[in-house]
Amino acid sequence: MKKNWVFLIGIALLAILPLAISSQYIMHLLILIAINVIYASSLNLISGYVGELSLGHAAFAGLAAYTTALISLNGGSAWLGLIAGILVTLAVSYFFGKIVLRLRGAYFVITSSAFQMALFYLASNWLSVTRGPMGLLNIPKVAIGGFVFESKTSFYFLSVIIAIIVVVACRRLVKSPIGETWVAVRENENLAAAVGINRAKYTRIAFVFAGVFAGIGGWLIAHYIGVVSPDNMSYNLIVSMMLMVVIGGRGTIAGPVIGAVLITLLPEYLRWMGNWRMSVYGLILFLMVIFLPGGIMQLWSTIKNKGVFSSWVRSKKEVN
Amino acid sequence: MPLLEINHLTKYFGGVHAVRDVSMTVEPLSITAIIGPNGAGKTTVLNLISGLYKPTVGEIIYDGQNITGFPAHDLANLKIARTFQLAKSFPEMNVVDAVSVAQIYMNRVNLFDSIFKPKKVEMWKEERKENSLKALKLVGLEQRANEKCKNLPHGEQMALEMAIAVATEAKLLLLDEPASGLNTVEIVNLMETLKNLKNQGVTILIVEHHMDLVMKICEKITVLNDGEKIAEGTPYEIQNDPIVIEAYLGRDSASA
Numbered sequence: 001m002k003k004n005w006v007f008l009i010g011i012a013l014l015a016i017l018p019l020a021i022s023s024q025y026i027m028h029l030l031i032l033i034a035i036n037v038i039y040a041s042s043l044n045l046i047s048g049y050v051g052e053l054s055l056g057h058a059a060f061a062g063l064a065a066y067t068t069a070l071i072s073l074n075g076g077s078a079w080l081g082l083i084a085g086i087l088v089t090l091a092v093s094y095f096f097g098k099i100v101l102r103l104r105g106a107y108f109v110i111t112s113s114a115f116q117m118a119l120f121y122l123a124s125n126w127l128s129v130t131r132g133p134m135g136l137l138n139i140p141k142v143a144i145g146g147f148v149f150e151s152k153t154s155f156y157f158l159s160v161i162i163a164i165i166v167v168v169a170c171r172r173l174v175k176s177p178i179g180e181t182w183v184a185v186r187e188n189e190n191l192a193a194a195v196g197i198n199r200a201k202y203t204r205i206a207f208v209f210a211g212v213f214a215g216i217g218g219w220l221i222a223h224y225i226g227v228v229s230p231d232n233m234s235y236n237l238i239v240s241m242m243l244m245v246v247i248g249g250r251g252t253i254a255g256p257v258i259g260a261v262l263i264t265l266l267p268e269y270l271r272w273m274g275n276w277r278m279s280v281y282g283l284i285l286f287l288m289v290i291f292l293p294g295g296i297m298q299l300w301s302t303i304k305n306k307g308v309f310s311s312w313v314r315s316k317k318e319v320n
Numbered sequence: 321m322p323l324l325e326i327n328h329l330t331k332y333f334g335g336v337h338a339v340r341d342v343s344m345t346v347e348p349l350s351i352t353a354i355i356g357p358n359g360a361g362k363t364t365v366l367n368l369i370s371g372l373y374k375p376t377v378g379e380i381i382y383d384g385q386n387i388t389g390f391p392a393h394d395l396a397n398l399k400i401a402r403t404f405q406l407a408k409s410f411p412e413m414n415v416v417d418a419v420s421v422a423q424i425y426m427n428r429v430n431l432f433d434s435i436f437k438p439k440k441v442e443m444w445k446e447e448r449k450e451n452s453l454k455a456l457k458l459v460g461l462e463q464r465a466n467e468k469c470k471n472l473p474h475g476e477q478m479a480l481e482m483a484i485a486v487a488t489e490a491k492l493l494l495l496d497e498p499a500s501g502l503n504t505v506e507i508v509n510l511m512e513t514l515k516n517l518k519n520q521g522v523t524i525l526i527v528e529h530h531m532d533l534v535m536k537i538c539e540k541i542t543v544l545n546d547g548e549k550i551a552e553g554t555p556y557e558i559q560n561d562p563i564v565i566e567a568y569l570g571r572d573s574a575s576a
Contacts, residue, residue, distance in 0.1 A: 169435060176434030176441050177424045184421045187410035191481075194370060194404075195488050196396025196425025205431065251412075 014160050018153045027152035031224060033264045034159035035217050038166045039237075040244035040256035042213035045206045047242065048251035049174060051186030052104070052203075055238050056096070056112035057214055059119040060089045062233025064215030065222040066123065069136040078142040078223050085219045086212055093211025097204045116233065123230040135229030142223045149223075159220050166213050171253045173209060182206055183251070247288055249297025258296050321384065323348040323492060323523050324369070329378035331364055338364040340547045341378075346492070346540075351514060351524045353534045355558075356544035357568060362527040363405060365544070366494050369525075370402045371395055382492070396425045401490035405497045407481035411470035415461065415480060418469050419452035420445070422487035455487040456480075459513055475506045482513065492523045499530040511537050535559065543567065 021027060039061065046054045067088045068081025076084075100111045123130045130136065142149045142158065149155045173179050181202040184192040189199060222228045231237070240263055248259025266284065270277045292298050322345035331339040339361040346352045354362045367373045369380055371392035379388045382398060395401075401422075410418040428444050429437075456462045459479040464472060472480060478498055485493055498514075499507050507530065514524060514537055528534050534541060535555040543551040543558060545567040551558060558564055 172435050172438060172441075175438070177429050177444070178431065178434050180417070180421055181424055183413065184410055184424075187412055188408060190372065190392070191404060191409065191484070192421070193372075193392035194396070194402050195422040195484060196393050197421070198391075198393040 011164065014164075018156055024152055027156055029264060029268060031152065031156050031159050033261055034156070034163040035220050035224070036241075036244060036260035036264050037163045037257050038213055038217035038220070039241045040248065040260045041167050041170045041253075042210040042217070043241045044245045044250065044252075044256040045170060045173070045182075045210040045213075047245055048255070049179060049182040049186065050203045050206045051182075051251075052101075052108045052112075053242075054100075054112045054210070055109055055242075056100070056115040057210065057241055058233045058235075058237040059116040060093060060211040060214035061218030061221070061237065062119060062123060062228075062230070063092060063218070064089050065218035065228045065232045066130060066136070068219050068222050069139045069228040070129070072140045072223075073136060073138070078140060078219075081222075082216070082219050085215045089211045089215030090208060093208045094204065097207030097211070098200075101200060101203050101207060116235070116238065120230055120233055120235075123233065130230075133230060135227050135231075137227055139222055139226045139228060141226075155224055159224070162216060162220065166216065167253065167257060169209070170213070173206075174253060178202055178205055186251075243285060245295075247285065247292075247295050249295030249300075252295075252297040254300075255295050255297040262296070321348075322346055323383060324525065325381040326365075326369070327379050327381070329365065329368060329380070330376050331361075331368055331373060332376045337547050339368065339375075339544075342542075342544065342547075342549045344542045344549065344552065346523060346525050348523050349518060349521065350539045351518055351526065351537050353538040353541045354525070354527045354544060355529070355531075355534055355541060359546075360544040361547040362544055363496055364547075366402065366496050366525075366527050370400065370494055393425075396422075396488050396490070399489065399491040400494065401485040401488040401492075402494035403478075403481040403485050403496055403498060405500060407474075407477040409469045409477060409480050409484060411468070413469055414465070415467055415469055415472070416449055416452050416456065416465040418480065419455055419483050419487045420448035422455075422484045423448045423451060423489075425488070452483075452487055455483040458486060458516065459483045460509060474501050475503065478502060478506075478510075479513075482510075486517065486522075490522065492525065493517065495524060495526045495528075497528055498526065499528055499533050507533055 017030070018027065039057070043054065043057045046052055046057070064085030067085045068078060071081040071084055072078050096115060100108060100115070103111055124132050126132070149158050181192065181197045184197055185199050185203060192199065218232060221232065244259035244263045245256050246259070247262055248257065249255025267277065267281050270280055273280055324346040326342060326344050329339055329342045330337065342361075342365060354365060356362050364373065368375050371390050371394065374389045379386055381387070382400065385398070387395070387398065410421065413421070429441050433440050453462060453465060456465055459482050461476060461479050461483060464476060469477075469480060478501070482495070482498060499510055502510060511533055518524060526534070526538070538555060541553065541555060541558045542549060543564050550567055551561045551564045553561070
């Protein structure tokens with residue numbers, strides 16, 4: 001019950017937020033945060049719950065971005081592009097998942113990374129279709145009927161609504177028996193098999209959802225920026241996705257959301273440092289990973305479970 | 321008809337045999353033990369039955385069905401469950417959640433329900449939780465239901481592993497050294513649990529080092545040495561078998 005209230009108040013705040021913000025730059029950052037929440041939450045299904053480090057994740061975002069770009073530049077609507085993007089990422093993540101989920105640990109990392117590289121270089125070199133590094137330009141905006149998501153405020157609402165749907169869907173999956181199987185497989189693969197959990201079957205569900213959700217994020221960014229280039233599936237993108245998941249807290253629902261906010265804002269906040277900016281950014285991330293390996297959510301659960309908060313509650317109870 | 325029948329089971333790792341031509345049967349509603357010195361191939365036999373390894377040669381018949389080479393995750397559906405020697409369960413889960421994972425294979429909630437029917441998911445979860453508490457009660461862990469698995473001491477880890485196996489509602493339990501590292505009191509409790517399970521209609525195949533436990537509760541014992549079966553019989557027969565004594569204690573004591 002209490003959780004529902006928090007959720008509703010959060011949505012209300014997100015709904016009135018644009019009223020309080022006049023800066024186009026901040027609206028731009030909010031849109032990026034929403035898209036990064038989609039990326040991080042979807043990656044978290046694989047890297048947080050199933051427990052495999054997927055370096056191929058950005059490839060799904062790029063696949064859907066190119067799919068919708070090619071469709072809408074050739075006269076199809078953005079919505080057709082969305083449906084096609086979902087179908088393409090669904091098919092690719094299903095079949096690629098089938099192969100890569102047989103592997104564990106370092107082998108999974110290498111194979112998923114190779115998958116990303118293959119698609120990255122395909123996008124960079126298949127000039128007749130993708131125009132290579134020049135990218136596909138002037139991708140039409142998303143429109144419903146006569147309404148075009150042209151302004152930053154309107155696109156803010158579109159991306160925030162989709163981000164909320166994705167996070168809620170992730171949450172339901174994770175809380176369902178299917179999500180339990182992911183954690184069981186991560187925690188003890190042999191015991192999970194002994195109690196009848198088919199690893200290949202259930203982890204593939206995680207992989208497909210993660211791939212499709214990343215694709216939806218890629219669709220958003222394609223129609224928001226209006227340009228799709230190999231950067232939409234670059235190695236940098238994967239690293240920042242991974243940072244969001246790790247800094248926020250792997251294997252939690254709130255973690256990647258918090259991580260997406262931090263990783264999007266931190267480099268912007270550090271702009272006043274000029275040339276020192278990225279070094280300081282790196283140093284902060286470095287220290288966070290060392291001192292908070294479980295991410296921000298670890299800090300939260302420490303405070304909640306044994307730290308300040310519970311001893312304070314206990315002392316209150318004793319007084320009464 | 322035996323519940324489990326193993327014929328000529330052989331397993332090679334590279335060129336080295338771990339198990340060679342072992343045949344044995346497990347009668348329904350019995351407690352059967354596999355004993356033997358370290359490295360005799362006891363756990364390998366259990367891993368072969370539970371689908372963790374595929375046998376090089378031989379077949380495994382369960383309840384009239386040939387289950388040789390079945391993947392491990394298909395055996396829960398056939399009502400076979402097992403425990404592991406290095407019991408670590410699901411470290412980051414709560415005890416009661418770890419046990420209720422054992423009922424997921426019954427598949428009452430599909431993918432569609434998982435996303436669109438949270439109520440149904442919740443109801444089934446409650447149901448599984450109740451069953452899990454029953455399983456925890458059987459092994460005496462009901463007080464620990466809400467602790468993290470990784471925080472339990474070794475003895476309780478072993479009991480938890482047992483509760484997880486029991487929660488699958490298996491008819492055949494394969495136990496890999498359930499008494500290892502337990503103190504005297506815990507072993508007495510374990511024997512009690514095993515007898516209770518047997519009375520509830522569970523058949524048990526146990527790999528164990530603890531002779532006292534084996535001799536007290538098992539009807540039939542199979543002795544392995546160096547991957548081969550060297551003896552089979554009741555506890556009394558095994559205790560007086562010169563070949564077994566030789567395998568355990570060496571040649572001199574057998575002739576003495």
